Amino acid sequence: MRLMAPVLTASLLVLGVAACGSGSTGTTAAPKPAEKVTLTIGLFGDFGFKPLYDEYKKTHPNVEIVERVTQFNDHHNNLIKRLATNAGAADIEAVEVGYISTFTAQPQKFHNLKDYGLDKRQGDYLDWKWQQGLGKDGQSVLGLGTDVGGLAxxxxxxxxxxxxxxxxxxxxxxxxxxxxxxxxxxxxxxxxxxxxxxxxxxxxxxxxxxxxxxxxxxxxxxxxxxxxxxxxxxxxxxxxxxxxxxxxxxxxxxxxxxxxxxxxxxxxxxxxxxxxxxxxxxxxxxxxxxxxxxxxxxxxxxxxGGSHLMLPQQGKHPKEAAELIDFLTSKENQAKVFKEEGTFPSIPALYDDPSIQSFTKPFFGDxxxxxxxxxxxxxxxxxxxxxxxxxxxxxxxxxxxxxxxxxxxxxxxxxxxxxxxxxxx
Missing domain, CATH: 3.40.190.10 (Periplasmic binding protein-like II)
Structure with missing residues (x-):
């Protein structure tokens, strides 16, 4: 059975409420439509996120998500250049572990995910995986892990x-x-x-x-x-x-x-x-x-291997992008992506989960x-x-x-x- 993606508690919808008029029969205006937001996410290869986007948009209909997918080396080299010129980076950028220290050494170029409450996720992660996503000061949270690359x-x-x-x-x-x-x-x-x-x-x-x-x-x-x-x-x-x-x-x-x-x-x-x-x-x-x-x-x-999702300072919608990162890296969704795409979770609570322990694939002879x-x-x-x-x-x-x-x-x-x-x- 597939695990269903969770619904974020923080909504992107902003309701407008009119002030009450004089007298005892105040009225409330109809909610204003939420602002349309387009989030770009820079990836190298298929991260298996597309079904998750569809799930996310059921509760966030005002959010459009656009993937920018390039080859591994091109993706990281382009990001290095875009940070240097302060132009062209996506709202969310995936960074592979071989490059993570290149970017965590530049905390001024990224939003601190603590500012959006995502330091609450620390207890979910393998300690070393969490540490990899911290800035060089060891305090700012610059990236949340998507997966680890345990070897076979x-x-x-x-x-x-x-x-x-x-x-x-x-x-x-x-x-x-x-x-x-x-x-x-x-x-x-x-x-x-x-x-x-x-x-x-x-x-x-x-x-x-x-x-x-x-x-x-x-x-x-x-x-x-x-x-x-x-x-x-x-x-x-x-x-x-x-x-x-x-x-x-x-x-x-x-x-x-x-x-x-x-x-x-x-x-x-x-x-x-x-x-x-x-x-x-x-x-x-x-x-x-x-x-x-x-x-x-x-x-x-x-x-x-293994990657993190990060928020460049250039992004126009950091709050919404941070909420999407939280969703994509949740325990439920890391398990789902593993079963569909093979990327293994960086959340150790899943390792003894019966649905993970018993998981097989016919392609690999079960x-x-x-x-x-x-x-x-x-x-x-x-x-x-x-x-x-x-x-x-x-x-x-x-x-x-x-x-x-x-x-x-x-x-x-x-x-x-x-x-x-x-x-x-």
Whole structure:
């Protein structure tokens, strides 16, 4: 059964009441029609919000909601520019965790959601998820979380069979308790020479997953970049490049058009699979029902992705926009979006909810998606994110790409990565 979206207690309707005339028979004028309000919401990809808009408008008929959807990198880079020029931002902007610290370092550019009473939501959230949405002063509330990206590994059962590998999800997970064993499994897959398929899409998201599993990532707690001194980052770099060197990569950059079509074509047999990826796979590979399944990720847990909704100061209707954010991120609606789109809630009270625990999807062979991602979310250990996190990740991703394209050796690319990262201030 679908959960119904809640009705906000704060109404956008403003009733006009006429003053009483002289005498004892005062009259009340008819309510004035509510002002028409159009709210724009900037997103990267489909957040599964459209059915929620329809529900919201039943109680807020004066509100029109317009989505502006662009590609991931374009969305965030455009927002950076729009904040710098003080023009062009949407009323509500979605920000992915890799960029969140870039924007929370600019609290003057956003409305403080405390001013609209949304600090009341703190008790709903995972503590670390709430902290990610705070301004650099640790006090202002700049964003409410939509989801978290607890990790699993999605794989093609039919392609695993062709390669002579087990296809049962428990047996598959047992192949790779560590990343080293994941690569060894990839070598066995490669030896089978399955036509048209490589073991993994590309090493970029593998690198990100490995780093996200470490106690400390690209920054230390004092906001110093530690790429060159953190052994976990170098280990992730070396293992990611082993994927390329052993011919395991399909060389498909994430979110590129060839990567999108690769899901349906079976161009790769495994992919790092945070909860939100399940909805993306189902959208891109509509005719592959039952061919995909979900196993545990090497290392057992981790986080990749997850977003917040924020209010740029440029918005013309911050009160109404804040009320919409409250609605879209409510407990009931996070559960609903998970069941429809796969984005996993950032509200821990849902993790033991029977309707989440028992949730499965026929597309993934009735894999216990709710249980898998609940356990992954419970095991998450948050990592400090620095103010230029996204820029550092881009520099490293570019380095992995140069190795994949044969332009540099891993050592040459690492030297350039360190030089590029040193320029990030």
């Amino acid at each position: 590994m999605c794989y093609r059962k039919d392609i695993f069979k062709k390669a002579g590998l087990p296809d049962d999800r428990a047996a598959v997970g047992a192949l790779w308790p560590t990343w080293e064993q994941y690569i060894e499994t990839g070598k066995k897959f490669a030896a089978a020479n399955v036509a048209g398929s490589k073991f993994v899409d590309s090493p970029g998201e593998i690198f990100r997953a490995m780093v996200n599993q470490a106690p400390t990532g690209l920054y230390d707690a004092q906001d110093q970049i530690i790429v060159g001194t953190n052994p976990d980052v170098k280990k992730a770099w070396d293992l990611s490049n082993q994927i390329t060197q052993n011919g395991l990569s399909a060389k498909l950059a994430a979110f590129s058009p060839p990567w999108n079509t690769g899901f349906a074509k079976g161009s790769f047999a495994t992919i790092i699979c945070p909860a939100w990826m399940t909805g993306f796979i189902q959208e891109q590979a509509k005719d592959a029902t039952g061919k995909w399944d979900i196993a545990t990720v090497p290392g057992g847990s981790g986080n990749s 894999a216990p998606i709710g249980k898998i991602y609940s356990e992954a979310a419970k095991a998450l250990k948050p990592q400090h994110l620095g103010p230029k996190e996204a820029d550092v990740r881009v520099a490293i991703g570019n380095g992995l790409g140069r190795v994949e394209q044969g332009k540099q050796t891993p050592d040459e690319a690492w030297t350039q990565v360190l030089a590029d990262v040193a320029k990030i201030k």
